[in-house]
Amino acid sequence: MIAFHRFKLDNGLTVIHHQDPTTPMVAVNVLYDVGARDESEDRTGFAHLFEHLMFGGSVNIPDFDSPLQFAGGESNAFTSNDITNYYDILPVQNIETALWLESDRMLSLAFTPKSLEVQRSVVIEEFKQRYLNQPYGDVWLELRPLAYTVHPYKWATIGKTIQHIEEAQMEDVKAFFKAHYHPANAILCIAGNISQETTVELVNKWFGDIPKSLKPERMLPKEPKQEDYRELTITRAVPNNAFYYAFKMPERRSFEYYVADIISDALGREKSSRLYGRLKKDLKLVTSINAYITGSLDEGLLVIDGQLSNGVTFEQLDEALWTTLDEMNATPLSEAETAKLLIKIRTVKEFQEQGLLNRAMNLSLYELLGDANGVNEENDLYQSVTAQHIQELGKTMLRKENCSVLRVKAIQA
């Protein structure tokens, strides 16, 4: 149980406070309700490029990191298709430095041309390092537009192409800040050994005078229901043939999201999972196989990926894979199998709650979903999933008409 207390400033900033008397550190987490899904299709990669610029100096402070490091702390951030999340961890006695820095960059950025030029290059190198210069690094750049036809999940957070990043203009940067970076579009979470009174006082002091803006209304195109089996084969200079089966799955706020998560565990999380046992150990068709979910807020993906053993064809794999999925849909999971999946979830949850930053991030994310207390209800939701739920959802989800397959055929470089 993570105890917390919530309040809201007049300018719309939502604040979550969680007191932990056992730690000398404090975590300051700021979640902005903006991600790659909020970009326009001809300017992708922007939310992520912007995340880099947030470290390039704010209106009153030339450099973000140095003062935080001087206070004994460190900071980082990540961008997903849904959100942009910034965090600072520092000795609790220096919390004001983090609040000073975070509030100033919420107020306004410095917008120096140098920062834009440098971060543009850094992000291009990141694009190369993570997506282009790795075997299989570009599969998500191919899989997303196959699985999504209109929803902005069809591009990756890094962007559709390097060109979009190369072309980013300062005007775009400023407009993006104005639309998405203000109190009403943010959730601040403070976790550590700090009292409620002090938290209220300090947050008001640093964030209270930031002007109010209207929370942007999100009007994303709704992905039409998939009704066709989509297949795409690409050839790449990679060592082994690889496959990616992506199934549309329910959105984050639905109960079925949790069911789908458990289905992915049953299929391919552990070495006792169905696909691992059947396709790798029994049939020796693959050298690796995994199943997982993207964790997206809108309709996301359940993905099965892996690599073929030498001499095995994509057709052989395809047949065995669908047989395993059909069996799963035909017969409910045994009590023992369901129990196994649920106790693993409980274990993971206990370990996750160990970490101060993890708690701060999860509270923020659940607040975005509607209620920070969701973090305390999550395990019960998982534990209430039954074999019947799994079979019902499996039947609608694990079907060819709901599936997009990307095959990577290996060729010599």
Add this chain to the structure above:
Amino acid sequence: MNRTAQPTVHPVQHIDFVKPHIFDVTEQVRLLWMKDVPNDTVRLDLFFDAGIIRDTQSIPAIVHSLLFSGTATQSSVEIHESIDALGGFLDTDLSFETAVVSIYCLREHLDTIALLVSNAITGLSFRDNEVEDTLRSMDHKFKENQQKVRNVAQQQFRKALFESHADYSTLAEAHDFQEANYAQMKRFFKDHYLNGLMRMTLVGNVEQDSVDALIDLFGKWAIDRVPEFAKDFSTSHEKLEFPVDSALQTAIRMGKMLFSKKHPDYIGFQVLNTILGDYFGSRLMSNIREDKGFTYGIGSAIMELHNDGYFVIVTEVGKEVTEATLAEIKLELKRLQEDLVDTDELELVKNYMLGQLLKSADGPYAMLDMYNSVDMYGLDLSFYDDAIAQIRSITPERVRELAVQYLNWEDFLIVTAG
């Protein structure tokens, strides 16, 4: 309100280090136990003298991957099934000098899972089909890694840095995974696992009975020899280039042998290392990422070996700026040797390092790792008290002296791949 001035900063004054309970399993093998855990989680780590250096032809890596591959009576799937049914997670890690097996679980299941793990390893039978499956997977992974410039640079760096010691410098090769050498695998397993346990660490609010049971259960594998680790490496200071035609980036790895954690300059050098490349505001990051935009990231680190240590700078940069990056690194080393570090910068690094030390001691898991990482080398918590004192008192002059002594461009081995 003044938004231009930083709020008052209070440097870290004191850190509470907590010593774990220590049990002697044998004269050589100890168990470290951190009991004060405020929830039901438990982690047990078993450290074996089964690192990469202990055999050739990738035998340590293969045996490590096979540890849970089945016994005469249980298949690998059945073993994993039984541990999963109790919500347990297994993790394994292999480095130069050590192999680690870790169990993560809830405390009510520790006794049973420990028994399952013990039975699985004791009874390991090297089933043909499991060995073949593991070799197939390792072969594919090996080929994939050969296409990553970062991995190629890392491997070639290791080979050249440790060239004076064949056991440290021998690299995996494709044919290691083509055919199983059962006799060699079995011998290695017997010598380095069944008679190779070097230490155990436990974090969890369990009963003393459980700890006693773990000692009985795994104590049978306690090592009965004194494992030897290399020292006195010698390295040629050369530049090696490994072209990868299709690569968009070049991986750079440069470094030199340094000293072990027991060396009197260790902490001072950590301060120098932090200034140069071990935090986001470091000289290398500020220059090569934040000013030039050559890379997504660059960093430096001290890597610890049992009796020695080495220093390394790691980055991946746009192919066309490889030489420009090396020139900037050279410049940064020279600046540290010639100019005194600014007092503001040194103050910042001191505060940062103390803040990170505070974080590293936060909570039972972090604290146990921290203790273990000195106990392993025969040091104790006074290492950290001494570190705090040394970090606080180090002067710009001393930092420059250390740079002059240890950061000569001519002493570095440079490896590029891309």
